[in-house]
Structures are given as structure tokens and as C-alpha cells.
Amino acid sequence: MEFESGDLAICVTCGTQYDAPLISPPDSCRICDDPRQYVPAGGQNWTSLNQEQTKQENHFTQDKADPRIWFITTDPKLGIGQRAILLTTPHGNVLWDCISFLSESTIEFIRSKGGLAAIVISHPHFYTTHLEWALQFDCPVYTAAADESWINRKDAHGLRKLIEGPTETIVEGVTAIVAGGHFDGSMVLHWEGNLFIADTMMTVPSAYYHKDRLPGTTSYAFMWSYPNMIPLPPAKIHGIWKALKPFEFEATYGGFPGQDNRRPDLKAQILESMKIFAKVGGHADAAILQENV
Numbered sequence: 235m236e237f238e239s240g241d242l243a244i245c246v247t248c249g250t251q252y253d254a255p256l257i258s259p260p261d262s263c264r265i266c267d268d269p270r271q272y273v274p275a276g277g278q279n280w281t282s283l284n285q286e287q288t289k290q291e292n293h294f295t296q297d298k299a300d301p302r303i304w305f306i307t308t309d310p311k312l313g314i315g316q317r318a319i320l321l322t323t324p325h326g327n328v329l330w331d332c333i334s335f336l337s338e339s340t341i342e343f344i345r346s347k348g349g350l351a352a353i354v355i356s357h358p359h360f361y362t363t364h365l366e367w368a369l370q371f372d373c374p375v376y377t378a379a380a381d382e383s384w385i386n387r388k389d390a391h392g393l394r395k396l397i398e399g400p401t402e403t404i405v406e407g408v409t410a411i412v413a414g415g416h417f418d419g420s421m422v423l424h425w426e427g428n429l430f431i432a433d434t435m436m437t438v439p440s441a442y443y444h445k446d447r448l449p450g451t452t453s454y455a456f457m458w459s460y461p462n463m464i465p466l467p468p469a470k471i472h473g474i475w476k477a478l479k480p481f482e483f484e485a486t487y488g489g490f491p492g493q494d495n496r497r498p499d500l501k502a503q504i505l506e507s508m509k510i511f512a513k514v515g516g517h518a519d520a521a522i523l524q525e526n527v
Contacts, residue, residue, distance in 0.1 A: 239251060239365065256281070290310065292309075292340045306319070308335045319487060325408075380412065380414070413434050427482065433488070433489045
């Protein structure tokens with residue numbers, strides 16, 4: 235098949251696509267040059283959708299807890315390694331976050347589930363090839379207006395929609411929530427008791443077994459940079475909580491495979507994790523410590 239953007243340069247490290255041909259790519263990737271990201275030891279490398287068609291394969295996995303949810307991953311990894319999550323809702327399907335690699339089999343799979351009503355992308359690290367996805371499915375793609383400066387492709391078809399307010403209804407029952415923190419416009423997505431968190435907050439290993447864990451055990455981390463391990467300040471963490479507080483949920487789905495957490499007290503555990511993060515960081519007077527569910 236042919237892609238409109240098939241010969242455009244894609245950063246191998248983060249998967250971001252630029253308005254420059256692979257034969258003449260940018261000098262560097264502005265996403266990876268940002269202190270939140272990194273350029274690998276071997277330096278900057280580029281590829282394209284067309285070049286990757288014989289190298290990559292996308293896989294589709296149905297969520298065991300909710301069969302309306304599908305995970306889409308690429309093997310071998312291209313870019314950061316996140317997953318796209320397909321929500322099949324009665325009011326139209328929504329793709330939460332985006333991966334760089336797009337193939338004919340991926341398009342056929344999504345169309346077999348009813349196509350897409352919309353794409354929503356949590357933050358600039360996952361912008362990838364989103365305009366090509368939106369074009370293939372003839373649907374809008376939502377990003378946060380607060381992160382507009384990180385967009386690296388012009389939208390010739392008018393498919394990109396900027397979310398200006400604190401929330402946006404994508405289709406009935408599906409709400410994008412601008413929480414900030416990791417990026418000013420970092421978002422989460424809420425749908426029927428499920429919260430899709432990308433890496434606005436990160437599910438950590440101690441989240442999964444909790445029956446008899448000791449007090450002070452956290453389930454989530456809140457970072458400005460995950461690969462470079464730079465934490466968010468308490469005020470930014472508090473901002474995430476204030477964005478989430480009006481919503482009820484019992485499950486979170488992180489940005490990467492295996493980061494699914496489901497328990498009745500999950501919202502309380504997120505707040506507890508935020509308080510642990512503040513206390514251990516030495517912020518005994520942080521406003522988040524006064525919050526309650």
C-alpha cells in the first residue's frame with residue numbers, strides 16, 4: 235500500500251515523524267534533544283514508514299478483563315515502545331495514543347472492528363505518525379493545545395483538533411482530561427471506570443501485589459522525565475490529582491504492555507502514591523498531603 239507520508243523521516247529513538255524526507259532528514263530530533271528524552275549513544279538515526287514495512291509487525295491483543303479493549307504493539311520495537319489502545323465503544327471507536335508503525339494489516343484489523351471515530355494522543359512523545367493514522371481512518375486526532383509547540387508536522391487535511399479546556403468529550407462516554415505534569419498538556423482518558431494514563435503517571439512494579447504490603451508502598455510514580463529519572467514537583471503532582479478527582483475509576487491502563495492495574499480502591503491508592511512521593515521527597519508541607527478521596 236502507499237502512505238501519503240511514507241517517505242518522511244521518522245526518529246528511530248522516539249518514533250516522531252517530521253515534515254522532511256528521509257533522504258534529507260532534520261539535523262536532530264527536537265523531541266529527543268529535549269531534556270526529558272535522550273539521544274542514544276550511537277547518535278541520531280532516521281527511518282520511514284516505507285522503509286519499515288518489511289521489518290516491523292503490529293500485534294493485536296484483547297484485554298482479558300474487558301474484551302472491548304484491544305492493545306496494539308510493534309515488534310521489533312520502533313521508537314519508545316508504547317502501545318496504542320483501541321476502545322470499541324457503542325458511540326464510535328477511539329484510539330488512545332499512537333505508535334509509529336502503520337501497516338495494511340493494522341488498517342484492516344481496525345476497520346474490521348468498525349474503524350475509528352477519533353484518535354487521542356496523550357503527549358508529544360507519542361505523536362509519532364498520527365497524521366497518517368488520521369488520514370487512513372478519515373477521523374480527527376486530538377492533542378492538547380498546551381503542547382502545540384511540540385507538533386512537528388503541518389496538518390494539510392485539517393484533521394488535528396486542539397483541546398483547549400480542562401476536558402473534552404471525544405465520543406459519548408469517553409473524556410480526555412488535561413492533567414499536565416510530564417508535559418503541560420499531558421492527558422489521560424476516562425471511559426466507564428477505566429482510566430488510560432499513558433505516562434502522565436507511571437505504574438510501578440509494587441502496584442500489582444498489594445494484599446499485605448507494608449504502609450508506604452507506592453503504586454505509581456510521577457516524573458518530568460522517566461528515562462532520565464527527574465521527578466515532578468509536588469505542585470505538578472497536585473495538579474494531576476485535581477484533574478482526576480472528579481472522575482471515578484477502578485482500573486488504570488499505562489502506556490506500555492503489562493501496565494494494567496485493577497482494584498476497587500485504586501483512586502485512593504493513586505492519591506496515597508502521590509502523598510508518598512511528596513513525603514519521601516522531603517515536602518512535608520505539600521498541598522497534596524491535605525487532599526482526600
